[in-house]
Amino acid sequence: MQRDLNRIFEDFINQADYMNGRITEGTEKYRKGDAEITITAGGKPCENAKVTYRHINHEFRFGANCFMLDEMETPEKNEAYKENFAKAFNLATLPFYWNTLEPTQGKPRYEIGSEKIYRRPTPDLCIEYCKKHGIEPKLHCLNYDIFSPEWYRSQPAEIQKQLLEKRFAEISERYSGIINDFEVTNEHWWELHHASDFYKKEDYVEWSYKTADKYFPNSNLIINDGPDITWWAAYRGCIERQAYYILIENALNKGCRIDKIGMQYHIWDYKKDMYENTRTIFNPERLYAQMDAYGKLAPELQVTEITLPAKGNAPEDEEYQAEILEKLYRIWFSHENMQAIIYWNLVDGYAHGAKPGDMAAGENVHYGGLINFDSTPKKAYYKLLDLVHNEWSTSGEALCDKDGKLGFRGFYGDYEVEIIYGDKKYTKTISTSKKSDNKITIEL
Numbered sequence: 001m002q003r004d005l006n007r008i009f010e011d012f013i014n015q016a017d018y019m020n021g022r023i024t025e026g027t028e029k030y031r032k033g034d035a036e037i038t039i040t041a042g043g044k045p046c047e048n049a050k051v052t053y054r055h056i057n058h059e060f061r062f063g064a065n066c067f068m069l070d071e072m073e074t075p076e077k078n079e080a081y082k083e084n085f086a087k088a089f090n091l092a093t094l095p096f097y098w099n100t101l102e103p104t105q106g107k108p109r110y111e112i113g114s115e116k117i118y119r120r121p122t123p124d125l126c127i128e129y130c131k132k133h134g135i136e137p138k139l140h141c142l143n144y145d146i147f148s149p150e151w152y153r154s155q156p157a158e159i160q161k162q163l164l165e166k167r168f169a170e171i172s173e174r175y176s177g178i179i180n181d182f183e184v185t186n187e188h189w190w191e192l193h194h195a196s197d198f199y200k201k202e203d204y205v206e207w208s209y210k211t212a213d214k215y216f217p218n219s220n221l222i223i224n225d226g227p228d229i230t231w232w233a234a235y236r237g238c239i240e241r242q243a244y245y246i247l248i249e250n251a252l253n254k255g256c257r258i259d260k261i262g263m264q265y266h267i268w269d270y271k272k273d274m275y276e277n278t279r280t281i282f283n284p285e286r287l288y289a290q291m292d293a294y295g296k297l298a299p300e301l302q303v304t305e306i307t308l309p310a311k312g313n314a315p316e317d318e319e320y321q322a323e324i325l326e327k328l329y330r331i332w333f334s335h336e337n338m339q340a341i342i343y344w345n346l347v348d349g350y351a352h353g354a355k356p357g358d359m360a361a362g363e364n365v366h367y368g369g370l371i372n373f374d375s376t377p378k379k380a381y382y383k384l385l386d387l388v389h390n391e392w393s394t395s396g397e398a399l400c401d402k403d404g405k406l407g408f409r410g411f412y413g414d415y416e417v418e419i420i421y422g423d424k425k426y427t428k429t430i431s432t433s434k435k436s437d438n439k440i441t442i443e444l
Helices: 001-018 018-029 075-088 121-134 157-175 204-215 243-255 275-280 284-294 317-331 361-364 379-391
Strands: 034-041 050-058 062-063 091-095 134-141 180-186 220-225 261-262 300-305 336-344 396-398 405-411 412-423 424-432 439-444
Touching: 001 018, 001 317, 018 317, 034 050, 034 412, 034 424, 050 405, 062 075, 062 134, 075 121, 075 379, 091 121, 121 134, 121 439, 157 204, 157 336, 180 204, 180 261, 204 220, 204 243, 204 284, 220 243, 243 284, 243 317, 261 284, 284 317, 317 336, 317 379, 396 405, 424 439
Parallel strands: 034 439, 062 091, 062 336, 091 134, 134 180, 180 220, 220 261, 261 300, 300 336
Antiparallel strands: 034 405, 050 396, 050 412, 412 424
8 A cells, every 4th residue: 555655755855845835934923932031039030040941731732532432341451541542632622523423312422431432431521631630621412413313303403403402511510621622613514424404504504603693602613524625625716716615704704703713634544546636635835725725714723533544564564654744734834824633533444434443344444543443652643742742842941131021032932930039949830822922920
């Protein structure tokens, strides 16, 4: 298989290298900033205080879905999953699919200990895990017609609206202030699989976002759709004439609030239409053009669901997957409007449409995880850790000047700061942000 793919990957790798100027410049300009720290004691500057700072968490979000939380067949694999997830990610996509969250009307599965459904851990279990590890939870998805329950689908459109609004209200009451990112609609263009009467109405999108705004006024509202309508369509005509672009633009013109635009990046078959792969999917210049265009519609973008298949578990399969991941993450991370990069299935053998471990069925056939079925990390997982925790991380030390000040330039996020002043040592946590002036005072 790999011999057939050499042209695709080599072209992409060469093009990505060619774009290194934009990657380097964007990373430095949009992911890093200058910080000024002032150390005081009793309101007076601490001259010559020794300060050591270490980056411990990104403001930028790196994530994956957490659908296999406590879903594996042994306690050992469950613990490995939790550990590997927390090492790599500071965001988790939580499953709020309505058909499995409320399979029986009026009996939702929010709480820990509710009936188990494969790949659908309860929201409260996911929230508990996220809180323990400092991971931001993200809801997927409020109104996803394809995964709506049968008892909803049997109703006429006006009743469906009432049932949906009840769902929005319940989720708001239970999770507002805990979850800040809400995907409102998902895969609107997967038309053959939509079945409800409401989906067929022209106000489906407008109603969904305006109702979400009513119940989640202080949260981020996100639209999300598949790669064929977001990335792959990039140069089949002007970007501004693409269906997804027009859908969002129309919603905004009707007064809808859309804070973030989600763009999936599932690759299922490298060999299918090889010319289009190198022309659009793996063309860095055109990936940037797509982000540039959608960044005009919303201030923040997310790559919401990523599958980069290895297609097998041979060493060369892992090598290709790791190299492609590195190139793509560098491109996405360097773009001004990108806010989150979210992988999809962390572990091989537990993807949609197959029994656990059956690598010949469903989405398992792609070997698209970053961890093997036996819980051993793949090269792509180690590459991600290296980018996030080593290359894209800042640490250093300095002495404060006579005004108790010191400055440094680093990646935005949380820092552990150790201060030695006189004969005492202090440990503090500070945060820098793309959205602030990063002038921070620490009182000892």
